[in-house]
Amino acid sequence: xxxxxxxxxxxxxxxxxxxxxxxxxxxxxxxxxxxxxxxxxxxxxxxxxxxxxxxxxxxxxxxxxxxxxxxxxxxxxxxxxxxxxxxxxxxxxxxxxxxxxxxxxxxxxxxxxxxxxxxxxxxxxxxxxxxxxxxxxxxxxxxxxxxxxxxxxxxxxxxxxxxxxxxxxxxxxxxxxxxxxxxxxxxxxxxxxxxxxxxxxxxxxxxxxxxxxxxxxxxxxxxxxxxxxxxxxxxxxxxxxxxxxxx
Numbered sequence: 001x002x003x004x005x006x007x008x009x010x011x012x013x014x015x016x017x018x019x020x021x022x023x024x025x026x027x028x029x030x031x032x033x034x035x036x037x038x039x040x041x042x043x044x045x046x047x048x049x050x051x052x053x054x055x056x057x058x059x060x061x062x063x064x065x066x067x068x069x070x071x072x073x074x075x076x077x078x079x080x081x082x083x084x085x086x087x088x089x090x091x092x093x094x095x096x097x098x099x100x101x102x103x104x105x106x107x108x109x110x111x112x113x114x115x116x117x118x119x120x121x122x123x124x125x126x127x128x129x130x131x132x133x134x135x136x137x138x139x140x141x142x143x144x145x146x147x148x149x150x151x152x153x154x155x156x157x158x159x160x161x162x163x164x165x166x167x168x169x170x171x172x173x174x175x176x177x178x179x180x181x182x183x184x185x186x187x188x189x190x191x192x193x194x195x196x197x198x199x200x201x202x203x204x205x206x207x208x209x210x211x212x213x214x215x216x217x218x219x220x221x222x223x224x225x226x227x228x229x230x231x232x233x234x235x236x237x238x239x240x241x242x243x244x245x246x247x
Contacts, residue, residue, distance in 0.1 A: 008178065008181060008182065008185070008198075008201045008205075014044055014196075014197070015046075015054070016041055016046045016050045016051050016053070016054035017054045017057070017058065019040060019041050019044055019046060019051075019196075020037055020040075020041070020051065020054055020055060020058065020064075020071075021058070021063070021077070022196070022200060023037060023040050023241070023245075024037075024064075024071070024072070024073050024077075024081075025073070025077070025080065025081045025084055026199070026234070026237075026238050026241070027238065027242070028238075029072070030072055030073040030077070030078065030081055031070050031071065031072035031073075032070065032071060032072075032245065032246075033069050033070050033071075033246075034052065034055065034069050034070075034071060035069075036245035036246050037051055037055065037071065037245070038051045038052065039244065039245050040241065040244075040245050043192055043193045043196070043244075044193060044196075055071055058071075059071075062074060062076075063076070063077055064077075083123070084203060087203060087206050087207045088206055088227045088230060088231050088234075089227055089231075090125070090140055090142065090211050091140065091141040091142060092139050092140055092141065092211065092213075093139055093140075093141055094139070094213075095137055095138070095139040095213035095215060096138070097158060097162070098137075098138040098156045098157070098158060099135055099136065099137055099138055099156065099157050099158065099159060099162070099165075100126070100135065100136050100137070100138040100154065100155075100156065101133065101134070101135050101154065101155045101156070101157050102121065102124075102126055102133075102134040102135075102148070102152040102153070102154050102155075103132060103133055103134075103152060103153050103154075103155065104117070104132040104133075104134075104151055104152050105151070105152060105153050106150070106151035106152075109151070113147070113151070116147045117147055117148065117151055117152075120144070120145050120147050120148045121134050121148065122207075122208075123145075123207075124136075124140075124142065124144060124148065125140060125209075125210055125211055127169035127170055127210065128169075129168075129169065134152075135165070135169060136169075136210065137162070137166070137212055137213050137216060138156060139211075139212075139213045140211060162215070162216055163215075163216050166210070166212055166216045169210070170210045170212075172210075172217075172218055172221075173218075175205075175208065175209065175210075176218070176220075176221065176222050178205055179205065179209075179222040179223065179226045180222055182198075182201065182202050182205055182226060182230075183222060183225060183226050183229055185198055186198065186202065186226075186229045186230060186233045187229065190237075192237075192240060192241060192244055195233075195237050195240070196237075196241075198233075199230075199233070199234055199237060202226075202230045202233075202234075203230075205226075206226065206227060206230060209223050211223070
């Protein structure tokens with residue numbers, strides 16, 4: 001709960017694994033010595049042995065590689081880092097009034113495939129109109145993953161009330177309310193530990209921004225202002241964390 005009384009987006013509990021990955025995902029290039037990662041873990045009360053064990057498991061799982069006591073992300077997680085960086089400002093194009101529609105055409109699928117598809121659809125900023133039908137204004141430039149293209153067909157369509165459809169697909173007032181709270185929180189000084197959590201909350205919320213064309217946004221939409229403040233805060237925080245972890 002913040003000073004404004006609004007609850008910020010929930011994030012997963014911070015484990016040694018999540019702290020290591022979040023730290024490296026925030027570094028450019030994403031590589032740090034073990035001593036720095038242990039020091040960051042200590043901010044959250046994570047024992048040195050727990051951080052080192054998490055590093056070993058991440059290497060064994062193919063999520064990190066190590067050389068000379070330095071750990072860095074593998075190519076798959078570097079792609080995740082790029083996607084996380086892009087979440088602040090996705091690539092867009094002028095909107096022509098067309099909508100992008102994805103229809104699930106695959107037969108009955110196991111639960112893991114359905115979960116992976118739903119996550120991928122959310123990553124594409126599509127919203128579910130009904131079971132098996134996902135939509136969004138066709139104003140974003142991005143590629144769909146194989147998990148999507150193997151299970152869906154894509155079409156273009158129009159709608160007589162695009163603003164009404166957008167309001168049906170996304171709870172825009174709720175997103176804007178949390179965005180205003182995050183904007184205020186990002187403007188306040190933070191200890192490193194609290195700043196770490198706040199950045200995770202902002203990343204999560206920006207990832208849920210439907211990034212609609214201007215024509216479909218309510219007046220005073222806080223998305224651009226939040227993205228600008230988040231980017232500035234993230235860059236300043238990365239330098240503070242770098243100074244702390246390598247000091």
